[in-house]
Amino acid sequence: MAILVGEDPASKKYVQNKMxxxxxxxILSKTINLPKTxxxxxxxxxxxxxNNDSSVDGIxxxxxxxxxxxxxxxxxxxxxxKDVDGxxxxxxxxxxxxxxxxxxxxxxxVIELLKRYEIKTFxxxxxxxxxxxxxxxxxxxxxxxxxxxxxPGLEATVTLCHRHTPQEELEFYAKRAxxxxxxxxxxNLITPNMVKPGCCxxxxxxxxxxxxxxxxxxxxxxxxxxxxxxxxxxTPVPGGVGPMxxxxxxxxxxxxxxxxxxxx
Amino acid sequence: MAILVGEDPASKKYVQNKMxxxxxxxILSKTINLPKTxxxxxxxxxxxxxNNDSSVDGIxxxxxxxxxxxxxxxxxxxxxxKDVDGxxxxxxxxxxxxxxxxxxxxxxxVIELLKRYEIKTFxxxxxxxxxxxxxxxxxxxxxxxxxxxxxPGLEATVTLCHRHTPQEELEFYAKRAxxxxxxxxxxNLITPNMVKPGCCxxxxxxxxxxxxxxxxxxxxxxxxxxxxxxxxxxTPVPGGVGPMxxxxxxxxxxxxxxxxxxxx
Numbered sequence: 438m439a440i441l442v443g444e445d446p447a448s449k450k451y452v453q454n455k456m457x458x459x460x461x462x463x464i465l466s467k468t469i470n471l472p473k474t475x476x477x478x479x480x481x482x483x484x485x486x487x488n489n490d491s492s493v494d495g496i497x498x499x500x501x502x503x504x505x506x507x508x509x510x511x512x513x514x515x516x517x518x519k520d521v522d523g524x525x526x527x528x529x530x531x532x533x534x535x536x537x538x539x540x541x542x543x544x545x546x547v548i549e550l551l552k553r554y555e556i557k558t559f560x561x562x563x564x565x566x567x568x569x570x571x572x573x574x575x576x577x578x579x580x581x582x583x584x585x586x587x588x589p590g591l592e593a594t595v596t597l598c599h600r601h602t603p604q605e606e607l608e609f610y611a612k613r614a615x616x617x618x619x620x621x622x623x624x625n626l627i628t629p630n631m632v633k634p635g636c637c638x639x640x641x642x643x644x645x646x647x648x649x650x651x652x653x654x655x656x657x658x659x660x661x662x663x664x665x666x667x668x669x670x671x672t673p674v675p676g677g678v679g680p681m682x683x684x685x686x687x688x689x690x691x692x693x694x695x696x697x698x699x700x701x
Numbered sequence: 702m703a704i705l706v707g708e709d710p711a712s713k714k715y716v717q718n719k720m721x722x723x724x725x726x727x728i729l730s731k732t733i734n735l736p737k738t739x740x741x742x743x744x745x746x747x748x749x750x751x752n753n754d755s756s757v758d759g760i761x762x763x764x765x766x767x768x769x770x771x772x773x774x775x776x777x778x779x780x781x782x783k784d785v786d787g788x789x790x791x792x793x794x795x796x797x798x799x800x801x802x803x804x805x806x807x808x809x810x811v812i813e814l815l816k817r818y819e820i821k822t823f824x825x826x827x828x829x830x831x832x833x834x835x836x837x838x839x840x841x842x843x844x845x846x847x848x849x850x851x852x853p854g855l856e857a858t859v860t861l862c863h864r865h866t867p868q869e870e871l872e873f874y875a876k877r878a879x880x881x882x883x884x885x886x887x888x889n890l891i892t893p894n895m896v897k898p899g900c901c902x903x904x905x906x907x908x909x910x911x912x913x914x915x916x917x918x919x920x921x922x923x924x925x926x927x928x929x930x931x932x933x934x935x936t937p938v939p940g941g942v943g944p945m946x947x948x949x950x951x952x953x954x955x956x957x958x959x960x961x962x963x964x965x
Contacts, residue, residue: 509800530794533842534834536773560865568845570798578797581832581861594870596860597845601824606858606877613873 438466438487440498442480442506443473447645448499455497458683464690477506481514488516494694495521497686500571518696521689524571532578535586539689544575546681547618547639548591554670556616556637558591559584564610566627566658567620568599572641576618607631619658629663637670641678702730702751704762706744706770707737711909712763719761722947728954741770745778752780758958759785761950764835782960785953788835796842799850803953808839810945811882811903812855818934820880820901822855823848828874830891830922831884832863836905840882871895883922893927901934905942 441452452468459466469483480502487493496519498511512524520528523539531538540548551558563580567573577597582590596610600621611617611631619627620641632638642658657674665671672678691697705716716732723730733747744762751757760783762775776788784792787803795802804812815822827844831837841861846854860874864885875881875895883891884905896902906922921938929935936942955961 509798526791526794526798526800528794529797530790530792533793533797533838534773534790536790560867560870562870568847574797577861581863583832583863592863592865594860594862594866594874596858596874597841598858599845599847599856601856602858603824606824606826609877610858610860613870 438493438496439468440471440480440483440496441468442471442475442499442502445501448501452499454683455686458687459690462687464687464694473503475503475506477510480506480511484511484514488514488519493519495519495690497522500524519693521686521693522571523575523689529570532575532588535578535582535588535590537588539692540579540588540685541571541575542685542689543572543620543641543678543682544579545685545688546678547576547641548579549685550639550672550678550681551591551616551637554637556670558593558616561593561615562610562613563593563595563616563618564598564607564614565595565618565620566598566602566607567622567641568597569620572620573597573599573618576620621658623658624656625658625660627659627664629660629667632664632667634667635669636667638664638668639670639672639678640674643674643679702757702760703732704735704744704747704760705732706735706739706763706766709765712765716763718947719950722951723954726951728951728958737767739767739770741774744770744775748775748778752778752783757783759783759954761786764788783957785950785957786835787839787953793834796839796852799842799846799852799854801852803956804843804852804949805835805839806949806953807836807884807905807942807946808843809949809952810942811840811905812843813949814903814936814942814945815855815880815901818901820934822857822880825857825879826874826877827857827859827880827882828862828871828878829859829882829884830862830866830871831886831905832861833884836884837861837863837882840884885922887922888920889922889924891923891928893924893931896928896931898931899933900931902928902932903936903942904938907938907943 439452456466487496496515517525517527523541528538565573565577577595580591580593581595584592598607608631616637618639622642622644624644640657640659655675703716720730751760760779781789781791784803787805792802829837829841841859844855844857845859848856862871872895880901882903886906886908888908904921904923919939
Protein backbone atom coordinates (compact mmCIF):
# COMPACT_ATOMS: atom_id res chain seq x y z
CA MET A 438 0.00 0.00 0.00
CA ALA A 439 1.63 3.24 -1.14
CA ILE A 440 0.92 6.77 0.01
CA LEU A 441 1.77 9.46 -2.51
CA VAL A 442 1.62 13.08 -1.41
CA GLY A 443 1.45 15.79 -4.07
CA GLU A 444 2.04 15.71 -7.80
CA ASP A 445 5.81 15.39 -8.24
CA PRO A 446 6.20 13.64 -11.63
CA ALA A 447 9.26 11.58 -10.58
CA SER A 448 7.50 10.35 -7.42
CA LYS A 449 4.39 9.50 -9.45
CA LYS A 450 6.49 7.51 -11.91
CA TYR A 451 8.30 5.64 -9.12
CA VAL A 452 5.02 4.69 -7.47
CA GLN A 453 3.57 3.61 -10.83
CA ASN A 454 6.56 1.33 -11.44
CA LYS A 455 6.11 -0.21 -8.01
CA MET A 456 2.42 -0.86 -8.71
CA UNK A 457 3.26 -2.52 -12.05
CA UNK A 458 5.87 -4.72 -10.40
CA UNK A 459 3.46 -5.69 -7.62
CA UNK A 460 0.84 -6.71 -10.14
CA UNK A 461 3.45 -8.68 -12.08
CA UNK A 462 4.49 -10.75 -9.06
CA UNK A 463 0.92 -11.13 -7.78
CA ILE A 464 0.89 -8.62 -4.91
CA LEU A 465 -2.34 -6.66 -4.58
CA SER A 466 -1.42 -3.02 -4.26
CA LYS A 467 -3.08 0.35 -4.08
CA THR A 468 -1.97 3.98 -4.06
CA ILE A 469 -3.53 6.56 -1.80
CA ASN A 470 -3.10 9.98 -3.38
CA LEU A 471 -3.07 12.91 -0.98
CA PRO A 472 -2.91 16.57 -2.02
CA LYS A 473 0.33 18.39 -1.23
CA THR A 474 -1.58 20.65 1.17
CA UNK A 475 -2.33 17.68 3.44
CA UNK A 476 -1.22 18.06 7.08
CA UNK A 477 1.21 15.76 8.85
CA UNK A 478 -1.62 14.66 11.14
CA UNK A 479 -3.75 13.65 8.17
CA UNK A 480 -0.94 11.58 6.65
CA UNK A 481 -0.29 9.88 9.98
CA UNK A 482 -4.01 9.23 10.34
CA UNK A 483 -3.98 7.41 6.97
CA UNK A 484 -0.92 5.42 8.01
CA UNK A 485 -2.57 4.38 11.29
CA UNK A 486 -5.60 3.10 9.41
CA UNK A 487 -3.29 0.94 7.28
CA ASN A 488 -1.37 -0.21 10.37
CA ASN A 489 -4.65 -1.46 11.83
CA ASP A 490 -5.90 -3.05 8.61
CA SER A 491 -4.93 -6.73 8.74
CA SER A 492 -5.38 -7.07 4.97
CA VAL A 493 -2.40 -4.71 4.48
CA ASP A 494 1.04 -6.34 4.76
CA GLY A 495 3.31 -3.50 3.66
CA ILE A 496 3.12 0.29 3.77
CA UNK A 497 5.33 2.81 2.06
CA UNK A 498 5.20 6.58 1.94
CA UNK A 499 6.86 7.83 -1.23
CA UNK A 500 9.54 10.35 -0.28
CA UNK A 501 10.07 13.27 -0.37
CA UNK A 502 7.03 14.56 1.50
CA UNK A 503 6.21 18.31 1.32
CA UNK A 504 8.36 20.61 3.42
CA UNK A 505 5.73 21.31 6.05
CA UNK A 506 5.61 17.60 6.92
CA UNK A 507 8.26 15.86 9.07
CA UNK A 508 9.63 12.93 7.06
CA UNK A 509 10.84 11.38 10.31
CA UNK A 510 7.44 11.51 12.03
CA UNK A 511 5.83 10.00 8.95
CA UNK A 512 8.39 7.17 8.70
CA UNK A 513 8.07 6.42 12.42
CA UNK A 514 4.27 6.25 12.17
CA UNK A 515 4.46 3.13 10.00
CA UNK A 516 4.13 -0.12 11.96
CA UNK A 517 7.72 -1.52 11.99
CA UNK A 518 6.29 -4.90 10.95
CA LYS A 519 4.84 -3.34 7.78
CA ASP A 520 7.74 -0.98 7.13
CA VAL A 521 8.78 -2.35 3.71
CA ASP A 522 11.00 0.69 3.05
CA GLY A 523 12.96 0.07 6.25
CA UNK A 524 12.92 3.73 7.31
CA UNK A 525 11.38 3.35 10.81
CA UNK A 526 13.84 4.28 13.54
CA UNK A 527 13.68 0.77 15.04
CA UNK A 528 14.50 -0.81 11.69
CA UNK A 529 17.37 1.67 11.16
CA UNK A 530 18.66 0.71 14.61
CA UNK A 531 18.45 -2.98 13.78
CA UNK A 532 20.25 -2.45 10.52
CA UNK A 533 23.02 -0.55 12.28
CA UNK A 534 23.72 -3.53 14.53
CA UNK A 535 23.08 -6.09 11.77
CA UNK A 536 19.93 -7.62 13.17
CA UNK A 537 17.48 -9.16 10.71
CA UNK A 538 15.16 -6.38 9.56
CA UNK A 539 13.68 -4.61 6.56
CA UNK A 540 16.64 -3.14 4.69
CA UNK A 541 16.01 0.01 2.60
CA UNK A 542 15.28 -1.22 -0.94
CA UNK A 543 18.00 0.59 -2.91
CA UNK A 544 20.71 -0.57 -0.51
CA UNK A 545 19.37 -4.10 -0.65
CA UNK A 546 19.29 -3.93 -4.46
CA VAL A 547 22.97 -2.94 -4.58
CA ILE A 548 23.92 -5.79 -2.24
CA GLU A 549 21.86 -8.24 -4.27
CA LEU A 550 23.64 -7.17 -7.48
CA LEU A 551 27.01 -7.80 -5.81
CA LYS A 552 25.86 -11.24 -4.69
CA ARG A 553 24.28 -12.31 -7.98
CA TYR A 554 27.39 -11.35 -9.95
CA GLU A 555 29.58 -12.98 -7.31
CA ILE A 556 31.63 -9.84 -6.72
CA LYS A 557 34.06 -10.55 -3.90
CA THR A 558 33.79 -8.16 -0.96
CA PHE A 559 35.75 -9.90 1.83
CA UNK A 560 38.72 -7.65 2.70
CA UNK A 561 38.15 -5.62 -0.50
CA UNK A 562 38.25 -1.82 -0.73
CA UNK A 563 34.90 -0.16 -1.28
CA UNK A 564 34.30 3.53 -1.88
CA UNK A 565 30.79 4.83 -1.33
CA UNK A 566 30.01 8.32 -2.62
CA UNK A 567 27.03 9.85 -0.86
CA UNK A 568 25.96 9.45 2.75
CA UNK A 569 22.16 9.62 2.53
CA UNK A 570 20.34 7.82 5.31
CA UNK A 571 18.36 5.61 2.93
CA UNK A 572 21.05 4.73 0.38
CA UNK A 573 24.73 5.50 1.07
CA UNK A 574 24.70 4.86 4.80
CA UNK A 575 22.76 1.54 4.73
CA UNK A 576 25.09 0.29 1.98
CA UNK A 577 28.08 1.20 4.17
CA UNK A 578 26.50 -0.53 7.17
CA UNK A 579 26.01 -3.76 5.19
CA UNK A 580 29.34 -3.76 3.40
CA UNK A 581 31.72 -3.07 6.28
CA UNK A 582 30.34 -5.41 8.85
CA UNK A 583 30.90 -8.88 10.18
CA UNK A 584 29.63 -11.87 8.18
CA UNK A 585 28.84 -13.68 11.42
CA UNK A 586 26.03 -11.32 12.37
CA UNK A 587 22.33 -12.21 12.21
CA UNK A 588 22.07 -10.12 9.04
CA PRO A 589 25.44 -11.04 7.50
CA GLY A 590 27.83 -8.22 6.67
CA LEU A 591 30.17 -8.32 3.70
CA GLU A 592 33.53 -7.77 5.44
CA ALA A 593 34.78 -4.99 3.15
CA THR A 594 36.91 -1.99 4.11
CA VAL A 595 34.59 0.91 3.45
CA THR A 596 35.38 4.56 2.75
CA LEU A 597 32.41 6.87 2.94
CA CYS A 598 32.87 9.98 0.79
CA HIS A 599 30.50 12.91 0.39
CA ARG A 600 30.14 16.52 -0.74
CA HIS A 601 32.93 17.68 1.55
CA THR A 602 35.46 15.07 0.45
CA PRO A 603 37.97 17.08 -1.63
CA GLN A 604 38.16 15.96 -5.29
CA GLU A 605 41.81 14.83 -4.99
CA GLU A 606 40.99 12.72 -1.95
CA LEU A 607 38.02 11.12 -3.71
CA GLU A 608 40.37 10.25 -6.57
CA PHE A 609 42.93 8.83 -4.17
CA TYR A 610 40.36 6.49 -2.62
CA ALA A 611 38.56 5.64 -5.87
CA LYS A 612 41.77 4.57 -7.62
CA ARG A 613 42.40 2.00 -4.90
CA ALA A 614 38.82 0.71 -4.82
CA UNK A 615 37.71 -2.74 -5.90
CA UNK A 616 34.12 -1.55 -5.80
CA UNK A 617 32.82 2.01 -6.29
CA UNK A 618 29.21 2.79 -5.42
CA UNK A 619 28.05 6.26 -6.31
CA UNK A 620 24.78 7.69 -5.03
CA UNK A 621 25.11 11.45 -5.26
CA UNK A 622 23.17 12.85 -8.22
CA UNK A 623 26.37 14.60 -9.38
CA UNK A 624 26.64 13.97 -13.13
CA ASN A 625 30.07 12.71 -14.29
CA LEU A 626 31.43 12.50 -10.74
CA ILE A 627 33.21 9.24 -11.54
CA THR A 628 35.54 9.59 -14.52
CA PRO A 629 37.74 6.98 -16.25
CA ASN A 630 40.98 8.25 -14.65
CA MET A 631 39.55 7.46 -11.19
CA VAL A 632 38.85 3.80 -11.81
CA LYS A 633 41.17 0.83 -11.36
CA PRO A 634 41.08 -1.78 -14.15
CA GLY A 635 38.88 -4.68 -13.06
CA CYS A 636 36.86 -2.49 -10.69
CA CYS A 637 33.13 -2.95 -10.16
CA UNK A 638 31.17 0.30 -10.51
CA UNK A 639 27.61 0.60 -9.29
CA UNK A 640 25.81 3.76 -10.28
CA UNK A 641 22.89 4.70 -8.04
CA UNK A 642 22.67 8.29 -9.24
CA UNK A 643 19.80 9.38 -11.43
CA UNK A 644 19.60 12.89 -12.87
CA UNK A 645 17.41 14.28 -15.65
CA UNK A 646 19.45 16.39 -18.03
CA UNK A 647 18.69 18.21 -21.27
CA UNK A 648 20.81 17.15 -24.24
CA UNK A 649 21.98 19.41 -27.08
CA UNK A 650 18.96 18.60 -29.20
CA UNK A 651 16.68 19.81 -26.42
CA UNK A 652 15.46 16.39 -25.35
CA UNK A 653 15.63 15.10 -21.80
CA UNK A 654 17.42 11.98 -20.68
CA UNK A 655 18.32 10.22 -17.46
CA UNK A 656 21.97 9.85 -16.52
CA UNK A 657 23.85 8.55 -13.51
CA UNK A 658 26.92 9.72 -11.57
CA UNK A 659 29.36 7.77 -13.73
CA UNK A 660 30.82 8.77 -17.10
CA UNK A 661 29.55 5.48 -18.50
CA UNK A 662 31.20 5.55 -21.94
CA UNK A 663 34.74 5.90 -20.64
CA UNK A 664 34.46 4.07 -17.33
CA UNK A 665 32.87 1.01 -18.93
CA UNK A 666 36.09 0.45 -20.92
CA UNK A 667 38.13 0.14 -17.72
CA UNK A 668 35.76 -1.37 -15.17
CA UNK A 669 35.04 -5.07 -15.27
CA UNK A 670 31.46 -4.54 -14.05
CA UNK A 671 29.31 -1.45 -14.40
CA THR A 672 25.60 -0.77 -14.01
CA PRO A 673 23.79 1.39 -16.58
CA VAL A 674 21.44 4.29 -15.80
CA PRO A 675 18.57 3.82 -16.34
CA GLY A 676 18.06 0.07 -16.09
CA GLY A 677 20.63 -0.81 -13.43
CA VAL A 678 19.97 -0.20 -9.76
CA GLY A 679 16.50 1.30 -10.37
CA PRO A 680 14.73 -1.94 -11.26
CA MET A 681 16.61 -3.69 -8.44
CA UNK A 682 15.11 -1.20 -5.97
CA UNK A 683 11.63 -2.10 -7.15
CA UNK A 684 12.42 -5.83 -7.03
CA UNK A 685 13.68 -5.51 -3.45
CA UNK A 686 10.50 -3.70 -2.47
CA UNK A 687 8.64 -6.80 -3.66
CA UNK A 688 11.03 -8.93 -1.61
CA UNK A 689 10.43 -6.83 1.52
CA UNK A 690 6.68 -6.96 0.99
CA UNK A 691 6.81 -10.74 0.68
CA UNK A 692 8.90 -10.86 3.85
CA UNK A 693 6.33 -8.68 5.65
CA UNK A 694 3.42 -10.81 4.44
CA UNK A 695 5.08 -14.01 5.61
CA UNK A 696 6.17 -12.47 8.91
CA UNK A 697 9.79 -13.31 8.10
CA UNK A 698 11.40 -10.16 9.45
CA UNK A 699 12.54 -10.76 12.98
CA UNK A 700 10.59 -7.99 14.70
CA UNK A 701 11.40 -7.80 18.41
CA MET B 702 22.39 2.90 38.67
CA ALA B 703 24.72 0.14 37.46
CA ILE B 704 24.05 -3.56 37.14
CA LEU B 705 27.13 -5.75 37.34
CA VAL B 706 26.80 -9.44 36.53
CA GLY B 707 29.51 -11.82 37.71
CA GLU B 708 33.01 -11.22 39.04
CA ASP B 709 35.08 -10.15 36.03
CA PRO B 710 37.85 -8.00 37.55
CA ALA B 711 38.01 -5.54 34.62
CA SER B 712 34.24 -5.02 34.72
CA LYS B 713 34.36 -4.53 38.48
CA LYS B 714 37.09 -1.94 38.09
CA TYR B 715 35.18 -0.08 35.37
CA VAL B 716 32.04 0.06 37.50
CA GLN B 717 34.07 1.22 40.51
CA ASN B 718 35.57 4.06 38.46
CA LYS B 719 32.11 5.10 37.34
CA MET B 720 30.86 5.14 40.95
CA UNK B 721 33.83 7.26 42.05
CA UNK B 722 33.22 9.74 39.23
CA UNK B 723 29.52 9.91 40.04
CA UNK B 724 30.28 10.70 43.65
CA UNK B 725 32.84 13.31 42.57
CA UNK B 726 30.31 15.19 40.42
CA UNK B 727 27.47 14.76 42.88
CA ILE B 728 25.43 12.00 41.26
CA LEU B 729 23.99 9.46 43.66
CA SER B 730 24.84 6.03 42.30
CA LYS B 731 24.51 2.41 43.30
CA THR B 732 25.70 -0.93 41.93
CA ILE B 733 23.48 -3.98 41.89
CA ASN B 734 25.69 -7.06 41.91
CA LEU B 735 24.19 -10.19 40.40
CA PRO B 736 25.86 -13.62 40.38
CA LYS B 737 27.03 -14.88 37.01
CA THR B 738 24.50 -17.71 37.20
CA UNK B 739 21.62 -15.21 37.06
CA UNK B 740 19.07 -15.76 34.28
CA UNK B 741 18.25 -13.26 31.56
CA UNK B 742 14.73 -12.96 32.99
CA UNK B 743 16.11 -12.05 36.40
CA UNK B 744 18.36 -9.34 34.94
CA UNK B 745 15.46 -7.92 32.93
CA UNK B 746 13.29 -8.01 36.03
CA UNK B 747 15.87 -5.88 37.86
CA UNK B 748 16.04 -3.46 34.92
CA UNK B 749 12.24 -3.13 34.85
CA UNK B 750 12.22 -2.23 38.53
CA UNK B 751 14.72 0.54 37.83
CA ASN B 752 12.75 1.68 34.78
CA ASN B 753 9.72 2.12 37.02
CA ASP B 754 11.60 3.80 39.85
CA SER B 755 11.25 7.55 39.36
CA SER B 756 14.23 8.21 41.64
CA VAL B 757 16.50 6.53 39.04
CA ASP B 758 17.57 8.74 36.12
CA GLY B 759 20.10 6.51 34.39
CA ILE B 760 20.64 2.76 34.09
CA UNK B 761 23.63 0.89 32.73
CA UNK B 762 24.36 -2.78 32.51
CA UNK B 763 28.11 -3.35 32.49
CA UNK B 764 29.01 -5.43 29.43
CA UNK B 765 29.88 -8.17 28.70
CA UNK B 766 27.09 -10.21 30.26
CA UNK B 767 27.57 -13.99 30.67
CA UNK B 768 27.18 -16.07 27.50
CA UNK B 769 23.81 -17.54 28.43
CA UNK B 770 22.32 -14.02 28.51
CA UNK B 771 21.38 -12.08 25.37
CA UNK B 772 23.20 -8.75 25.49
CA UNK B 773 20.67 -7.37 22.98
CA UNK B 774 17.62 -8.30 25.07
CA UNK B 775 19.23 -6.78 28.14
CA UNK B 776 20.13 -3.52 26.35
CA UNK B 777 16.62 -3.25 24.88
CA UNK B 778 15.03 -3.77 28.31
CA UNK B 779 16.41 -0.45 29.56
CA UNK B 780 13.96 2.44 29.22
CA UNK B 781 15.35 4.46 26.28
CA UNK B 782 14.95 7.62 28.38
CA LYS B 783 17.30 6.16 31.03
CA ASP B 784 19.68 4.49 28.58
CA VAL B 785 22.84 6.39 29.50
CA ASP B 786 25.02 3.91 27.58
CA GLY B 787 23.05 4.53 24.38
CA UNK B 788 22.81 0.83 23.50
CA UNK B 789 19.01 0.54 23.15
CA UNK B 790 17.97 -0.21 19.58
CA UNK B 791 15.95 3.00 19.37
CA UNK B 792 18.92 5.08 20.48
CA UNK B 793 21.18 3.26 17.99
CA UNK B 794 18.61 4.04 15.28
CA UNK B 795 18.55 7.69 16.27
CA UNK B 796 22.31 7.88 16.28
CA UNK B 797 22.45 6.34 12.81
CA UNK B 798 20.27 9.14 11.43
CA UNK B 799 21.87 11.83 13.62
CA UNK B 800 18.92 12.60 15.82
CA UNK B 801 19.62 13.89 19.30
CA UNK B 802 20.03 10.87 21.57
CA UNK B 803 22.26 9.19 24.15
CA UNK B 804 25.53 8.53 22.33
CA UNK B 805 27.65 5.57 23.54
CA UNK B 806 30.11 7.03 26.06
CA UNK B 807 33.41 5.99 24.48
CA UNK B 808 32.40 7.36 21.09
CA UNK B 809 31.23 10.56 22.70
CA UNK B 810 34.52 10.79 24.62
CA VAL B 811 36.52 10.55 21.39
CA ILE B 812 34.41 13.24 19.74
CA GLU B 813 34.75 15.48 22.79
CA LEU B 814 38.55 15.12 22.69
CA LEU B 815 38.57 16.18 19.03
CA LYS B 816 36.41 19.19 19.86
CA ARG B 817 38.32 20.30 22.95
CA TYR B 818 41.66 20.16 21.14
CA GLU B 819 40.09 21.88 18.12
CA ILE B 820 41.15 19.12 15.72
CA LYS B 821 39.72 19.96 12.30
CA THR B 822 37.50 17.26 10.82
CA PHE B 823 35.69 19.03 7.96
CA UNK B 824 36.74 17.29 4.73
CA UNK B 825 39.59 15.55 6.56
CA UNK B 826 40.57 11.88 6.17
CA UNK B 827 39.78 9.70 9.15
CA UNK B 828 40.72 6.06 9.56
CA UNK B 829 38.83 4.06 12.18
CA UNK B 830 40.23 0.65 13.11
CA UNK B 831 37.62 -1.61 14.64
CA UNK B 832 33.91 -1.80 13.85
CA UNK B 833 32.37 -2.64 17.21
CA UNK B 834 28.78 -1.54 17.63
CA UNK B 835 29.50 0.49 20.76
CA UNK B 836 32.79 2.14 19.77
CA UNK B 837 34.05 2.01 16.17
CA UNK B 838 30.70 2.22 14.44
CA UNK B 839 29.24 5.11 16.51
CA UNK B 840 32.46 7.08 15.97
CA UNK B 841 32.14 6.49 12.22
CA UNK B 842 28.49 7.57 12.32
CA UNK B 843 29.37 10.83 14.06
CA UNK B 844 32.46 11.66 12.04
CA UNK B 845 31.23 11.12 8.50
CA UNK B 846 27.91 12.84 8.71
CA UNK B 847 26.38 16.18 7.95
CA UNK B 848 26.95 19.10 10.35
CA UNK B 849 23.43 20.35 9.62
CA UNK B 850 21.75 17.41 11.34
CA UNK B 851 20.00 17.62 14.72
CA UNK B 852 23.01 15.87 16.27
CA PRO B 853 25.75 17.57 14.22
CA GLY B 854 28.10 15.36 12.24
CA LEU B 855 31.74 16.22 11.71
CA GLU B 856 31.92 16.13 7.88
CA ALA B 857 35.00 13.91 7.61
CA THR B 858 35.73 11.28 4.96
CA VAL B 859 35.75 8.08 6.98
CA THR B 860 37.40 4.75 6.23
CA LEU B 861 36.28 1.92 8.47
CA CYS B 862 38.95 -0.81 8.78
CA HIS B 863 38.71 -4.08 10.69
CA ARG B 864 40.22 -7.53 11.18
CA HIS B 865 39.76 -8.40 7.51
CA THR B 866 41.39 -5.26 6.15
CA PRO B 867 44.73 -6.51 4.80
CA GLN B 868 47.76 -4.98 6.54
CA GLU B 869 49.01 -3.23 3.37
CA GLU B 870 45.60 -1.65 2.82
CA LEU B 871 45.44 -0.46 6.42
CA GLU B 872 48.86 1.13 5.90
CA PHE B 873 47.69 2.73 2.66
CA TYR B 874 44.73 4.36 4.37
CA ALA B 875 46.54 5.22 7.61
CA LYS B 876 49.36 7.06 5.82
CA ARG B 877 46.81 9.39 4.22
CA ALA B 878 44.85 9.95 7.41
CA UNK B 879 44.61 13.25 9.26
CA UNK B 880 43.06 11.40 12.20
CA UNK B 881 43.55 7.74 13.17
CA UNK B 882 41.25 6.21 15.78
CA UNK B 883 42.13 2.70 16.84
CA UNK B 884 39.75 0.55 18.90
CA UNK B 885 40.81 -3.04 18.30
CA UNK B 886 42.72 -4.45 21.28
CA UNK B 887 45.54 -5.41 18.88
CA UNK B 888 48.78 -4.33 20.57
CA ASN B 889 51.16 -2.34 18.31
CA LEU B 890 48.70 -2.27 15.42
CA ILE B 891 49.61 1.34 14.62
CA THR B 892 53.33 1.77 14.04
CA PRO B 893 55.37 4.92 13.27
CA ASN B 894 55.73 4.10 9.55
CA MET B 895 51.93 4.22 9.17
CA VAL B 896 51.47 7.73 10.49
CA LYS B 897 51.62 11.01 8.57
CA PRO B 898 53.48 13.86 10.32
CA GLY B 899 50.97 16.13 12.02
CA CYS B 900 48.39 13.37 12.35
CA CYS B 901 46.11 13.07 15.36
CA UNK B 902 46.11 9.57 16.85
CA UNK B 903 43.43 8.48 19.31
CA UNK B 904 44.04 5.16 21.00
CA UNK B 905 40.91 3.46 22.33
CA UNK B 906 42.52 0.04 22.71
CA UNK B 907 43.28 -1.34 26.14
CA UNK B 908 45.08 -4.63 26.65
CA UNK B 909 46.72 -6.09 29.77
CA UNK B 910 50.13 -7.50 28.93
CA UNK B 911 52.92 -9.08 30.98
CA UNK B 912 56.27 -7.28 30.73
CA UNK B 913 59.69 -8.95 30.86
CA UNK B 914 59.95 -8.48 34.62
CA UNK B 915 56.70 -10.43 35.09
CA UNK B 916 54.58 -7.42 35.97
CA UNK B 917 51.34 -6.55 34.20
CA UNK B 918 50.62 -3.30 32.47
CA UNK B 919 47.94 -1.75 30.29
CA UNK B 920 48.77 -0.83 26.72
CA UNK B 921 46.80 0.47 23.75
CA UNK B 922 46.78 -0.31 20.02
CA UNK B 923 49.42 2.29 19.20
CA UNK B 924 53.19 1.97 19.49
CA UNK B 925 53.22 5.10 21.63
CA UNK B 926 56.96 5.71 21.88
CA UNK B 927 57.55 5.86 18.13
CA UNK B 928 54.23 7.25 16.97
CA UNK B 929 54.29 10.11 19.48
CA UNK B 930 57.41 11.47 17.71
CA UNK B 931 55.54 11.81 14.41
CA UNK B 932 51.96 12.55 15.38
CA UNK B 933 51.01 16.06 16.47
CA UNK B 934 48.38 14.76 18.90
CA UNK B 935 48.26 11.35 20.58
CA THR B 936 46.32 9.96 23.53
CA PRO B 937 48.09 7.80 26.12
CA VAL B 938 46.87 4.44 27.45
CA PRO B 939 45.91 4.40 30.25
CA GLY B 940 44.73 7.95 30.96
CA GLY B 941 43.49 9.00 27.53
CA VAL B 942 40.12 7.88 26.23
CA GLY B 943 39.30 5.83 29.36
CA PRO B 944 38.62 8.77 31.69
CA MET B 945 36.74 10.50 28.86
CA UNK B 946 34.38 7.53 28.68
CA UNK B 947 33.60 7.89 32.35
CA UNK B 948 33.16 11.66 32.03
CA UNK B 949 30.73 11.19 29.15
CA UNK B 950 28.73 8.72 31.22
CA UNK B 951 28.31 11.53 33.74
CA UNK B 952 27.25 13.83 30.91
CA UNK B 953 24.68 11.31 29.65
CA UNK B 954 23.36 10.81 33.17
CA UNK B 955 22.98 14.55 33.63
CA UNK B 956 21.19 14.69 30.26
CA UNK B 957 18.85 11.89 31.37
CA UNK B 958 18.13 13.56 34.71
CA UNK B 959 17.31 16.85 33.03
CA UNK B 960 15.26 15.17 30.32
CA UNK B 961 17.48 16.77 27.67
CA UNK B 962 17.67 13.84 25.26
CA UNK B 963 15.04 14.27 22.63
CA UNK B 964 13.18 11.00 23.16
CA UNK B 965 10.37 10.58 20.63
